[in-house]
Amino acid sequence: MLNSSKFLADILNVNTLRRMLAGSISMLWWVTNGIITTFRLRELGYQGKIGVFILLFFIFIAIFGKALAPYNPKESLVGTDGKFKSLQTPSLQHPLGTTWQSRDVLSQLLYGCRPTLIAGATAAFMVAFIGVNIGIISGYFGGKVDMILMRFVDIVFGLPFLPFIIVLVSMLGRSQMNVIIAIVVITWRSVSRVVRSQVLTLRELPYVKAAKVMGAGDFRILYLHIFPNVLPLSVLYLAFGFVWAILAHADLSFLGFADPEVVTWGKMIYSAWAAGVMTTAFWWYIPPSICISALASAAFFYARAFEEVANPRLKEQ
Amino acid sequence: MTYRYLIERTAMMLLTMFALLVIQFFMFRLMPGDPSASIVSGSLTREVQLQLRKSWELDKPLYVQFVNYVYKLLHLDFGISFFKRIPVIEIIRYRFWNTVIFMLVAMIWANFIGIVLACVSVARRNKTGDTALILLGSVCRATPLFVTGIIVLTIFSYWLDYFPLGGMHAIGVGSSTFLGRFLNFDFLYHAILPIFTASLFYFTVPFFVMRTAMLEYVGEDYIALAKAKGQTNVNILIKHLARNALNPVVTSAAMAIGFAISGQVIVEIIFRWPGMGTELVYSTLRRDYPVIQGTFFLLGIIVIFMNYVSDLLYLYLDPRIRYAKFE
Numbered sequence: 001m002l003n004s005s006k007f008l009a010d011i012l013n014v015n016t017l018r019r020m021l022a023g024s025i026s027m028l029w030w031v032t033n034g035i036i037t038t039f040r041l042r043e044l045g046y047q048g049k050i051g052v053f054i055l056l057f058f059i060f061i062a063i064f065g066k067a068l069a070p071y072n073p074k075e076s077l078v079g080t081d082g083k084f085k086s087l088q089t090p091s092l093q094h095p096l097g098t099t100w101q102s103r104d105v106l107s108q109l110l111y112g113c114r115p116t117l118i119a120g121a122t123a124a125f126m127v128a129f130i131g132v133n134i135g136i137i138s139g140y141f142g143g144k145v146d147m148i149l150m151r152f153v154d155i156v157f158g159l160p161f162l163p164f165i166i167v168l169v170s171m172l173g174r175s176q177m178n179v180i181i182a183i184v185v186i187t188w189r190s191v192s193r194v195v196r197s198q199v200l201t202l203r204e205l206p207y208v209k210a211a212k213v214m215g216a217g218d219f220r221i222l223y224l225h226i227f228p229n230v231l232p233l234s235v236l237y238l239a240f241g242f243v244w245a246i247l248a249h250a251d252l253s254f255l256g257f258a259d260p261e262v263v264t265w266g267k268m269i270y271s272a273w274a275a276g277v278m279t280t281a282f283w284w285y286i287p288p289s290i291c292i293s294a295l296a297s298a299a300f301f302y303a304r305a306f307e308e309v310a311n312p313r314l315k316e317q
Numbered sequence: 318m319t320y321r322y323l324i325e326r327t328a329m330m331l332l333t334m335f336a337l338l339v340i341q342f343f344m345f346r347l348m349p350g351d352p353s354a355s356i357v358s359g360s361l362t363r364e365v366q367l368q369l370r371k372s373w374e375l376d377k378p379l380y381v382q383f384v385n386y387v388y389k390l391l392h393l394d395f396g397i398s399f400f401k402r403i404p405v406i407e408i409i410r411y412r413f414w415n416t417v418i419f420m421l422v423a424m425i426w427a428n429f430i431g432i433v434l435a436c437v438s439v440a441r442r443n444k445t446g447d448t449a450l451i452l453l454g455s456v457c458r459a460t461p462l463f464v465t466g467i468i469v470l471t472i473f474s475y476w477l478d479y480f481p482l483g484g485m486h487a488i489g490v491g492s493s494t495f496l497g498r499f500l501n502f503d504f505l506y507h508a509i510l511p512i513f514t515a516s517l518f519y520f521t522v523p524f525f526v527m528r529t530a531m532l533e534y535v536g537e538d539y540i541a542l543a544k545a546k547g548q549t550n551v552n553i554l555i556k557h558l559a560r561n562a563l564n565p566v567v568t569s570a571a572m573a574i575g576f577a578i579s580g581q582v583i584v585e586i587i588f589r590w591p592g593m594g595t596e597l598v599y600s601t602l603r604r605d606y607p608v609i610q611g612t613f614f615l616l617g618i619i620v621i622f623m624n625y626v627s628d629l630l631y632l633y634l635d636p637r638i639r640y641a642k643f644e
Contacts, residue, residue, distance in 0.1 A: 154329065155336040157572070157624060160616040162579030163597050167613055170601045171344060190572060243459060244576075250461045251583055255598055269463065278467055279475045289464040296459030304455065 039235060040309045048305020054298035058291075062117040065110035073108040073263045076101055090283050097283035100275040105268075109287050112265045116249060116295065119180050123245035126184040128238045131191025136230060138192065139199025140222055150196070156189040162251060169257045176259045183248050191237045195230055202226050232310035239303035243296050250292050265292050322632065330625045337617045342386055345610055346379070395611035400603055405611040408596065413615055415485060416592035419508065419515075420581055420619070427516035428570065431523030436559055438524075439531045440550070450524075458521035462580045466514045466587035473510055480510045483589035511588040518580045519573070526569040530562035564635050571627040575620055 010016065036042060041052060061068075071077060077085045077098065084102040088094055096105035138149040168182040202208065203226065211221050252258045253266025254273075265288035272278065272285035377385075389395070395405035438450045457465070474482050485507050534540065535558070543553045582594030589595070593612045600608035 151329070151332070155333050155340075157575060158333040158337055158617060158621040159340070159575065160578040160613070160620045161575045162582050163594070163613055163616050165579075166582075166598065166601055167344060167609060170604075193572075247459070247461050248579070251463065251579060254461070254463045254583070255586065256602060266461070266463075269467070273463075273467060278471050285467070289460075289468075293456065293460040293464060296461075297456050300455045300459045304451075 038231065040232075040306055043309045044302070044305045045308065047301050048309075051298040051301030051305065054294055055302065058113055058117060058295050058298070061110060062114040065113050069104075069107035069110040071104040071107040073103060073111045076103060078102070096287055097281070099268075099271065099284055100277065100281070101271070105284055105287065108263050108268055109265070109291065111263045112268060112288065113291070115176060115259075115262045115264050116246060116292070119176065119183070119249045120242045120246040120295075120299075123180050123183045123187065123249075124238050124241035126180070127187045127191060127241040127245070128234050130184065131188040131237065131241075132195050132227075132230060132234045134188070135192040135195025136199050136222055136226055139196040140203050140218070140226060146196075149192075153189050153192055156186060159186055161186060162248065165248060165252065166255065166257055169252065174257055174259055176262060179249060179252055179258055180245075183245050187241060187244055187248075191234075191241065194237065195233060198230055198233055199226060202229055232306075236303055236307055236310065239299050239306065242299045243303070246292065246296050246299070265289075323629075326625065326628055330621060333621050334618065337614070337621065338387055338390060341610065341614060341617070342383055345606065346382070390614060395614070396607035398600075398605055398608050400600070400605045400608070405607045408608060409593065409611050409615060412591055412593050412596055412612075415590065416581065416585070416594065416616075417619065419512065419585075419590065419592060420577065422508070423512045423515040423581075424519060424570075424574075424577060426512060427519030428523045428566070430516060431520040432527050432559070432563075432566065434520065435524050435527035435531060435562075436554055438528050439535075439558065440554055442532075454521045454524050457517050458525075460518075462514065462518050462583040463587055465517050466511075466584055469510060469514050469517075470587065481507055483507075483587075485591050511584050511590055514587070515580055515584045519577055522569055522573040522576075523566045527559075527562050527566050530565045531558045534558055534561050564631065567627055567631045567634055571624050571631075574623045574627070578616055578620055 041049075044052065079085045085094070085098045086100055086102045088098040090097045094104050094106065096109065098104055099108070134149055134153070138146045164186050165179075165182040168185065169178055172178040172182070208221060208225055211225050216225070249258070249264070250266040253264040254270045256267075256270065258264055258267065268288040269285045272281060275281075278285065393406050395409070397403065398405050398408060401408065434450055434454075438447045441447045441450075470482065473480050486503055540553060540557060543557050548557075578594075581592070582598060584590065585592045585594035586598060593616055596608060597612040597616065600612065
């Protein structure tokens with residue numbers, strides 16, 4: 001039988017605690033350092049740094065937005081006079097006013113950050129993962145593998161972007177997960193084409209041949225020797241994939257194909273548009289518009305700054 | 318010669334179209350929310366279910382269904398709309414050209430603007446003009462088109478009242494002939510604002526690609542030679558830099574077409590343009606499967622065909638490929 005009190009005493013031992021603390025701090029340091037070097041955060045120009053700060057701000061909102069929101073975003077609010085607070089202009093009580101359905105705009109805005117960010121980040125990682133893998137395998141092995149994979153990419157390039165996502169989502173059912181899947185299924189195509197052409201030049205370099213002569217297996221060469229050289233490109237397309245995914249997610253929300261349970265910025269703009277108050281209720285649709293635009297622009301700024309750092313040919317001119 | 322490439326590329330286009338057929342077939346048959354689930358509902362009695370399955374040919378084996386389906390699509394027979402009760406081709410035929418003409422004009426205009434702005438940006442490199450253009454490009458690239466569309470509509474139609482609020486013709490105007498539909502001032506008057514909005518999004522891709530490409534060529538020897546010859550800066554920019562940088566623009570245009578279709582759908586919705594995008598969205602919302610199938614198929618054909626055209630254009634623009642590879 002496990003002696004639980006002894007186990008606890010062991011865990012709560014000062015030495016153990018100190019070791020765990022030191023371990024987690026060094027782990028955190030290691031991870032942060034890895035992120036900073038991979039994403040080249042130190043070398044970015046000022047535009048890229050502004051982009052990173054905006055992204056961090058939105059990540060903060062996504063994490064703490066629900067706690068900061070003063071009201072329930074789906075609740076129709078009733079004023080002290082017993083009437084619905086429909087289309088109220090910004091006031092101290094409602095810093096961004098209320099919607100036509102008497103809901104608090106600020107709360108909706110704060111709630112809307114998380115689904116957008118999660119969709120963007122998940123889709124971007126999946127797109128980069130699939131695209132890079134297909135790209136390096138196709139470029140490295142060449143021959144028939146390359147032929148088949150690239151014809152497949154060509155076929156996916158023949159699909160119309162948003163119509164495909166719309167049809168797929170409406171077939172699979174409107175949930176957040178299905179929206180992400182539909183975006184990923186079509187977006188990876190651009191990444192794999194670019195990565196492949198990069199690998200085509202990389203695989204002819206002497207160090208790859210040296211690794212081969214030393215008896216390294218194909219997959220060792222692929223992931224230990226070639227992949228690190230494609231990493232900057234992957235990070236770049238991670239950022240681009242983020243922008244594409246956010247825009248596609250916003251488009252879907254606006255057209256009414258997103259998860260009906262989730263409050264998103266696109267849906268806020270859609271409901272303002274559907275209510276026909278574009279000329280009067282600016283407080284309703286301008287903030288979410290600015291948020292989407294700022295988030296995607298920030299990622300785009302970062303991508304451009306990263307490209308300049310990672311591709312020195314652009315920088316020196 | 319280039320004939321071999323032409324034949325190969327054409328074969329590839331046909332193969333892609335066939336793949337589109339296959340993907341669409343499976344998308345509409347095997348997904349959880351496929352049409353059979355909504356037509357043949359579980360609440361009907363068994364005999365009625367069987368009868369319905371028979372009348373929609375859902376009882377036959379999959380390959381027979383596929384052959385029938387391909388045969389029908391090749392004859393542009395998309396079935397009868399569930400909602401409007403008229404053949405789908407009647408609905409689409411009118412909207413197809415509205416979309417194609419809109420897209421062609423918008424893409425050409427946007428590419429032109431993008432290329433010109435890229436030249437301006439390179440000429441004013443590292444100065445305020447360049448920074449402002451990059452900022453404009455980035456923000457336009459990252460703003461969803463429905464936001465841009467709503468803002469443009471609010472400013473130019475509601476406030477200033479220069480342009481109509483949407484649609485393609487004023488009520489009562491329009492023509493039954495094909496050319497008469499597009500060659501009049503009423504059409505132009507309705508088309509300016511949506512095309513302007515779409516180009517705000519489309520111009521960013523050629524702009525950034527062109528700018529990057531031109532900056533890569535700035536350091537080349539032949540530019541220094543042109544300068545030494547005493548060529549003016551404008552001449553160098555247009556004749557030497559821009560001409561070379563056009564190739565990647567054409568390649569990227571091929572990739573951008575797939576994305577451009579999504580902008581097309583949004584702009585059509587915002588400006589109530591009677592095109593395929595509007596039809597696709599509304600028929601998807603009311604689960605009108607024959608219409609979805611028809612519009613999706615034709616939108617795919619547009620993308621594939623435009624990819625094909627831009628590849629051929631690339632071949633024409635880059636003599637290195639034309640001569641070196643295929644002789």
